[in-house]
Amino acid sequence: AQSVSQHNHHVILSEAASLELGCNYSYGGTVNLFWYVQYPGQHLQLLLKYFSGDPLVKGIKGFEAEFIKSKFSFNLRKPSVQWSDTAEYFCAVINNNAGNMLTFGGGTRLMVKP
Amino acid sequence: DSGVTQTPKHLITATGQRVTLRCSPRSGDLSVYWYQQSLDQGLQFLIQYYNGEERAKGNILERFSAQQFPDLHSELNLSSLELGDSALYFCASSPTPPGGTDTQYFGPGTRLTVL
Numbered sequence: 053a054q055s056v057s058q059h060n061h062h063v064i065l066s067e068a069a070s071l072e073l074g075c076n077y078s079y080g081g082t083v084n085l086f087w088y089v090q091y092p093g094q095h096l097q098l099l100l101k102y103f104s105g106d107p108l109v110k111g112i113k114g115f116e117a118e119f120i121k122s123k124f125s126f127n128l129r130k131p132s133v134q135w136s137d138t139a140e141y142f143c144a145v146i147n148n149n150a151g152n153m154l155t156f157g158g159g160t161r162l163m164v165k166p
Numbered sequence: 167d168s169g170v171t172q173t174p175k176h177l178i179t180a181t182g183q184r185v186t187l188r189c190s191p192r193s194g195d196l197s198v199y200w201y202q203q204s205l206d207q208g209l210q211f212l213i214q215y216y217n218g219e220e221r222a223k224g225n226i227l228e229r230f231s232a233q234q235f236p237d238l239h240s241e242l243n244l245s246s247l248e249l250g251d252s253a254l255y256f257c258a259s260s261p262t263p264p265g266g267t268d269t270q271y272f273g274p275g276t277r278l279t280v281l
Contacts, residue, residue, distance in 0.1 A: 086269070088272075094274070095168065095256065095272045095273060095274045095275055096256065096258075096272040097168070097272070098269060098271070101269055142209060144209075152197065152199075152214065152222070152260065152262050152268065152270075153199065153211040153214060153222055153224055154199075154201075154209075154211060154258075154270060155211070156208060156209035156210075157208075158208050159208065159209070
């Protein structure tokens, strides 16, 4: 079965610091990759997605992610975080050969100190 | 606002009881997915329906069942509830036909507390 790993469970940054959250997946076939964000008390919102093409994808709120197939990774980055980025971030994968269900990583809780 | 609605927002019930969670997908979306988010298991896929038919099953307990109605809304039925069923239950929708992949848009969730 495929799995998704997010190695950082908790990250604390000061405002204006750069952010990189790691995501690795286990499946070797064709995958679609997503990052979702969950602000406190809210539902999951799509930050960005990769289906094909340019492996560097840009999402909302200044986030970007790079798909590196050889490393089975899809790390999320933001050059300068803001206090409003405090949230939980989930990496998710769809295995194209196993239907459209999302397999989620364990999530990374980000706290940005003002 | 994703366009996916879920009711109720909160549900508090006792062990052994049965509850029904409701989801209305985005306009035009034929696929509905149910996910469970708990502290110990994280976010897990439960089940998918497409245009009224069950399409995929994940880690869904036998005590849980779901259906999708002709108007495309879906209900998740949880019975013989246990303390461990306390979780946030999310519904998501997408236009995806069978065999395709697409972005899923999530509803606000139903927080179930079993006492």
